[in-house]
Amino acid sequence: MVPVVYHPGYLKYSFGPQHPFSPLRLEMLLDLLKSLGHLPAFHAPPQASREDVLSVHSERFVRRVEAASQGEESPELVHYGLGTGDTPVFPGMDEAARWLVGGALEAARLVLGGAGEVLHLGGGLHHAQRDQASGFCVYNDLAVAIRHLTKAGMRVAYIDIDVHHGDGVQWIHYDEAEVLTLSFHESGRYLFPGTGAIHEIGRGAGVGRKLNVPLEPFSEDESYLEVFEQVSEAALRWFRPDALVIQCGADAHFQDPLAELLLTTRSYGKIFPLLRQYAHEFAAGKAIFTLGGGYSFDAAVRVWALLYHVLQDLPLPERLPQDWQERWASHLREPLSPTLHDPERCYPEIPRKPQIEQHNRQIARRLLETVHPYWK
Amino acid sequence: MLVKDVMNSPVLSVPEGLSLQEAHDLMYANKVRHLPVVREGRVVGVITDRDVRLACSPLAKGTVASPSTPVSKVMSHPVITADPLDPVEEAARTMRTRKIGCLPVLENNQLVGIVTGIDLLDALLKLTGVEKPSGRLELRLPDEPGQLALLTGYLADQGVNVHSLLTYPEDALTVRSVLRVNTQNTRALAEELRRQGLEVLWPPEKPWM
Numbered sequence: 001m002v003p004v005v006y007h008p009g010y011l012k013y014s015f016g017p018q019h020p021f022s023p024l025r026l027e028m029l030l031d032l033l034k035s036l037g038h039l040p041a042f043h044a045p046p047q048a049s050r051e052d053v054l055s056v057h058s059e060r061f062v063r064r065v066e067a068a069s070q071g072e073e074s075p076e077l078v079h080y081g082l083g084t085g086d087t088p089v090f091p092g093m094d095e096a097a098r099w100l101v102g103g104a105l106e107a108a109r110l111v112l113g114g115a116g117e118v119l120h121l122g123g124g125l126h127h128a129q130r131d132q133a134s135g136f137c138v139y140n141d142l143a144v145a146i147r148h149l150t151k152a153g154m155r156v157a158y159i160d161i162d163v164h165h166g167d168g169v170q171w172i173h174y175d176e177a178e179v180l181t182l183s184f185h186e187s188g189r190y191l192f193p194g195t196g197a198i199h200e201i202g203r204g205a206g207v208g209r210k211l212n213v214p215l216e217p218f219s220e221d222e223s224y225l226e227v228f229e230q231v232s233e234a235a236l237r238w239f240r241p242d243a244l245v246i247q248c249g250a251d252a253h254f255q256d257p258l259a260e261l262l263l264t265t266r267s268y269g270k271i272f273p274l275l276r277q278y279a280h281e282f283a284a285g286k287a288i289f290t291l292g293g294g295y296s297f298d299a300a301v302r303v304w305a306l307l308y309h310v311l312q313d314l315p316l317p318e319r320l321p322q323d324w325q326e327r328w329a330s331h332l333r334e335p336l337s338p339t340l341h342d343p344e345r346c347y348p349e350i351p352r353k354p355q356i357e358q359h360n361r362q363i364a365r366r367l368l369e370t371v372h373p374y375w376k
Numbered sequence: 377m378l379v380k381d382v383m384n385s386p387v388l389s390v391p392e393g394l395s396l397q398e399a400h401d402l403m404y405a406n407k408v409r410h411l412p413v414v415r416e417g418r419v420v421g422v423i424t425d426r427d428v429r430l431a432c433s434p435l436a437k438g439t440v441a442s443p444s445t446p447v448s449k450v451m452s453h454p455v456i457t458a459d460p461l462d463p464v465e466e467a468a469r470t471m472r473t474r475k476i477g478c479l480p481v482l483e484n485n486q487l488v489g490i491v492t493g494i495d496l497l498d499a500l501l502k503l504t505g506v507e508k509p510s511g512r513l514e515l516r517l518p519d520e521p522g523q524l525a526l527l528t529g530y531l532a533d534q535g536v537n538v539h540s541l542l543t544y545p546e547d548a549l550t551v552r553s554v555l556r557v558n559t560q561n562t563r564a565l566a567e568e569l570r571r572q573g574l575e576v577l578w579p580p581e582k583p584w585m
Contacts, residue, residue, distance in 0.1 A: 020560075020561060078537075081509075084535070084537070084558055084559075085534065085535045085536055085558070085559050085561070086558065086559050086560055086561065127509060129509075134509045135509055135560045136560065164560065167509060188506065189512070190512060190578060190579070191511065191512070192509065192510065192511035192512075192559070192560040192562070193506070193509030193510060193511075193560075194506030194509065194510050194511070194512065194556065195506055195509070217580075254582075254584075255585065257563055257564070257585070258560055258561060258562075258563055259563075260579060260580070260582070346584070347582075347584040348583065348584060
């Protein structure tokens with residue numbers, strides 16, 4: 001059984017009822033796993049300390065988060081990405097964010113202690129930067145876990161399937177040779193945060209080790225999987241990491257209200273087993289899986305339930321429990337899908353499909369051509 | 377954005393008696409392509425790596441210059457220059473229409489900097505690029521007073537910060553505005569802007585949702 005790291009403190013990371021990054025998604029997911037009879041014994045992490053956070057964030061930034069967390073108001077907060085529409089301040093923000101960091105760090109400790117795969121049932125705050133909160137992310141739990149692994153001498157490959165570029169993780173490790181970052185996302189030409197172009201390949205010792213696959217808006221299952229397999233396999237075969245850290249954002253799903261990729265659950269049903277396969281083939285079976293973005297309650301919970309089932313080698317349920325559905329549909333006041341998988345043909349045909357596929361193929365080719373000279 | 381914001385300063389310059397060989401070596405050592413040529417503190421010409429190579433090339437028309445030729449024999453003159461307070465677009469227009477690769481920048485007749493095509497590319501990146509994490513909004517607005525105010529006023533009401541804003545004429549009746557805003561949730565903004573009657577081109581609607 002793959003250990004599942006979780007603490008009720010995760011639910012305190014909440015920007016308010018109208019905010020897309022809602023802890024309700026996690027509550028729904030836990031409730032679903034319980035209804036399906038699969039709620040595991042969680043591995044409860046200790047809360048991360050200030051020093052843990054300082055392994056990737058600047059002291060002046062952490063000081064601002066702590067002050068804001070205690071209700072201090074200051075006009076300079078906005079320069080640290082705090083108190084914005086996306087990342088508003090809430091009481092206890094520092095503590096809540098440190099619960100998520102604690103979870104990622106605990107997952108890293110488990111891997112160092114000999115565990116194979118670990119699921120961190122939360123976190124994935126990939127936009128948080130060294131000196132700045134950004135895009136719903138205060139502390140970068142992923143980078144803290146990666147730094148913990150590299151300090152112990154491991155080489156880490158970070159894979160990010162969130163629909164947004166994993167910019168925080170990329171910039172924090174931009175000049176590090178021992179960290180490969182690989183982000184698949186909707187092109188920054190169109191989507192937040194705007195970065196993640198193929199020419200961002202790292203700096204200094206890190207050059208050739210930061211990879212970005214910016215996909216066309218309205219990319220679909222087949223095209224995504226084609227470039228995902230091509231680039232992931234090439235990069236991992238060359239880099240040979242000691243462990244993978246994987247951000248499993250669910251917002252590339254076609255129902256997501258914040259973005260424009262068109263993955264269905266069928267893609268995720270292939271991506272998650274592929275990631276496990278890569279972990280075994282290229283990283284001695286060691287991998288940390290985290291959650292991430294995913295703002296359609298209906299889609300995100302199904303994608304992450306799928307992740308859970310794949311990791312625990314459980315047979316996939318076809319229909320979702322009636323009582324769970326009724327409970328949450330009435331709570332959210334929106335209909336929920338009755339099945340784990342999306343139905344066939346769940347959105348209209350995309351007229352530009354051939355051009356989109358062609359474009360993505362070319363992006364993957366140009367990326368690999370750009371980094372190849374550095375792969376020695 | 378002004379020339380002084382994008383120019384290179386201090387700038388490497390050479391006396392008119394310098395040889396082509398020395399000018400060539402200096403440009404390669406410093407990784408530059410343009411050298412203002414100075415006499416008694418005044419700019420009298422510009423010599424480029426291309427001028428040097430063409431002058432000494434057996435493929436050149438006329439006589440082939442020897443590497444010891446002084447730069448004054450090969451340099452371009454009189455010099456077209458810029459003022460530090462010129463707007464960058466004016467510098468760009470001058471370089472484009474005169475088909476030249478650089479403008480020495482003069483203040484009180486003293487050489488204070490140089491602007492090259494590369495600096496203008498940097499300016500373009502700064503104007504259009506992504507300096508901070510942000511989302512993109514693109515609208516088609518009627519070319520009428522108050523349209524942009526309507527848009528930015530709404531964004532201000534929502535507490536959304538505009539990192540950059542580019543507006544250019546599309547046709548006689550409309551302008552395109554491309555904004556970078558400090559939010560991931562541009563789809564919700566777009567929906568509300570559409571409700572207020574504005575034509576939002578990006579992010580597009582997803583008809584199945």
